[in-house]
Amino acid sequence: MVTKEECFKQLREVIDAVLSTVDDNGNPQSRIIDIMHIEDDRIYFLTGRGKHVYSEIMNHPKVSYLSLKDNKSIRISGEAHKLDDQKYWIDLIFENNPFMNNVYPGNARYILEPFCIEDYEMEFFDLTQKPIFRQSFKFGDAEITVKGFEITDDCIACGTCQASCPQQIPVFVEDKFEIPQEHCLHCGLCYENCPNDAIVKRE
Amino acid sequence: MVTKEECFKQLREVIDAVLSTVDDNGNPQSRIIDIMHIEDDRIYFLTGRGKHVYSEIMNHPKVSYLSLKDNKSIRISGEAHKLDDQKYWIDLIFENNPFMNNVYPGNARYILEPFCIEDYEMEFFDLTQKPIFRQSFKFGDAEITVKGFEITDDCIACGTCQASCPQQIPVFVEDKFEIPQEHCLHCGLCYENCPNDAIVKRE
Structure with missing residues (x-):
């Protein structure tokens, strides 16, 4: 057994995770996009308005997020939506993730837009256990994918x-x-x- | 500057990478799929015939692969194809990656199918350099995506x-x-x- 809190802890400790999107040609794309904040079971991240990944999410909001640590992976499948109150979220996230000022100093931070994943399935997969162990959680309106x-x-x-x-x-x-x-x-x-x-x- | 050999070295040292695919609904999916072998600039991986990712790749061969180490990411965008000579590749890969026997002992290995990515773009992205540094390589018939x-x-x-x-x-x-x-x-x-x-x- 694993708890959602333990999964959230890994997501924030590792921070670096791979965000997968679908581009306008219907093909998969992936980048490292940090998991910046988790609040009330919601996952928050940022990206610049000039980036391909920004327009990909705006055009096709379904995303898949994967975090890995010590052969334990956490996968989030859901829909990302841009948040309205840009300044509030950007300032909060920069306060809690001060390393972001090294890349986007001063007001440059406002080229970023905050996104939230609220309805999603989260799957924990642990390859270190024998036998392997997997467990799924659902949040909001998401459904758990039936597999296997x-x-x-x-x-x-x-x-x-x-x-x-x-x-x-x-x-x-x-x-x-x-x-x-x-x-x-x-x-x-x-x-x-x-x-x-x-x-x-x-x- | 970075060389393709340095990128391949990271891919094989880290082994764990995130493979992104597109499912039958046109949505992104991602899993940890080890980079098992690199030969003549070709990237090899395996997956089980019963897994969703297997049918996703068979139905939609475009994939995106992402490897991360010390804030340096390597992204591979290309097409994966299943290899004909299953036994040859599976045996070669298990010989070079003996940890695979822990998960698929004995003949269980033959539920796996070998895939190769031959035509692809590879992008190196280094967030530790100031300013950040990116460099792209192309292999086979791939084209380099124009961005920015x-x-x-x-x-x-x-x-x-x-x-x-x-x-x-x-x-x-x-x-x-x-x-x-x-x-x-x-x-x-x-x-x-x-x-x-x-x-x-x-x-």
């Missing part, structure tokens, strides 16, 4: 899924095998090897 | 661009100001402040 695989009632309890799994994750419960979703790599080996086609994609 | 701003012949040499720039980057050359592109943040302050509208977006 599940075992249907067609299961004949042969155990091939458990044997073929890189981490032997499937467990026998009552009369059939089940996949503990929090430990699944989503690799697909059980799905490809089930002799009774009893494993389906969760999507 | 330039000063046209409408320049009246007033110096407002240099004074307003957070890093005072624009320089006077012969009879007008110019923007040394390798040091530009692309923030847009000069563009917004030029009194003669002599600064245009390079796109």
Whole structure:
């Protein structure tokens, strides 16, 4: 188990995270954009009005944010929106992140615009645990993406899924095998090897 | 100046990088996907056939890869393609990255598929230099994205661009100001402040 507070702590400690956007050609773009502030479960960042990433978000607000520390990743998927009260947020963020004055000294800070991600899914993924561990949180109007695989009632309890799994994750419960979703790599080996086609994609 | 070899060295030393893709809804997705191998300027990575990222790349091969170390980022924008000779590449990569056996022991490795990025733009961005420094490389059929701003012949040499720039980057050359592109943040302050509208977006 991990708490949302622990995830927020990593996001702010690492600060540097990768923000992924979609450009006008529908292709992925990514940059380091610092996570500047977190308040009431909302994620705040800044970017300059002249940058490609600024117009990309204005044209297509869906973003994906990824923070990594010690093989633990936190992924935020949601919609970013520009905040109205530019001066308030920029001043607050510069006060709490004084290193920003090295890049944007004095009034240069106001070329930046503050953005907020309010409705999002946050997924914690820990590759250091054995078996791996993942957990999702939702905030605001976001939905949690259903991923991975599940075992249907067609299961004949042969155990091939458990044997073929890189981490032997499937467990026998009552009369059939089940996949503990929090430990699944989503690799697909059980799905490809089930002799009774009893494993389906969760999507 | 930075060399492509220095960039490749960081990519392989850090290994962990963020791969951004576009999903079937046209939205950005991102995950940590290790950079497993670099050979003849080609970037190699793996992913499991059951994962969302696998089908995303198969459906939309344009990807963006980002590696960060000590405030120096390397960004790769290009097209990923699945390699035919799966066993050859998987075995080679597992030999050179033995930690992979902890996650995919034995024959489990063959649920993975090898991908290669051959035609791409690589951008190095160093926030530790003053002023910041960026440099782009192209490989294969990729084109270098034109970004940022330039000063046209409408320049009246007033110096407002240099004074307003957070890093005072624009320089006077012969009879007008110019923007040394390798040091530009692309923030847009000069563009917004030029009194003669002599600064245009390079796109």
